[in-house]
Amino acid sequence: SQTIHQWPATLVQPVGSPLSLECTVEGTSNPNLYWYRQAAGRGLQLLFYSVGIGQISSEVPQNLSASRPQDRQFILSSKKLLLSDSGFYLCAWKGVAYGYTFGSGTRLTVV
Amino acid sequence: GESVGLHLPTLSVQEGDNSIINCAYSNSASDYFIWYKQESGKGPQFIIDIRSNMDKRQGQRVTVLLNKTVKHLSLQIAATQPGDSAVYFCAENPPGGYQKVTFGIGTKLQVIP
Secondary structure, three states, X not given: OOEEEEEOOEXXXXXXOOEEEEEEEEOXXXXXXXXXXXXXXXOEEEEEEEEEOOEEEEOOOXXXXXXXXXXXXXXXXXXXXXXXXXXXXXXXXXXXXXXXXXXXXXXXXXX | OOOOOOEOOEXXXXXXXXXXXXXXXXXXXXXXXXXXXXXXXXXXXXXXXXXOOOOEEEOOOEEEXXXXXXXXXXXXXXXXXHHHOEEEEEEEEOOOOOXXXXXXXXXXXXXXX
């Protein structure tokens, strides 16, 4: 069966520090992978999606970047975090079938 | 379009009553729709789905209704329980294996014991 792993679960980082969130998928190949951000009490905002290794599409201009170094690995990064980067980050995959499977999320607090 | 950080509407329901959560979708060509439940601090979980060739689908205590004429989805939860308290999202999938599913802004369901 397919599973998605996302870590860390929580993270507190100072302003100006770098960020690296990792997401991996098991049990499937060539998945479409996504990073979403969810501000407190708000909906899901699509940040990046990837349809294959090295292929990244950015949905909104921002302080973040994404990379897909391997088929089942998707990384969200920042060189210097801003206070506004705080939020709940969700990785998701979408295989042949429709619909998403989400990871458990990372709560990022920038202080 | 994509959710862009709008404030979530909230629905308060007495325990044991039925809940109805509504959602408007944007693409009349979307052929598949999904409801997700997101509990606090967790990722969204699949609840129920429906294809555009149907207007109703039932699961365990949940029913999804699809009205393509007005591009409207609803999720009905029977005999609402405290464990149903969560944020509920609808999602639409455009046809043709498109890469992105579009989410509604979500509705927060609060169950009053």
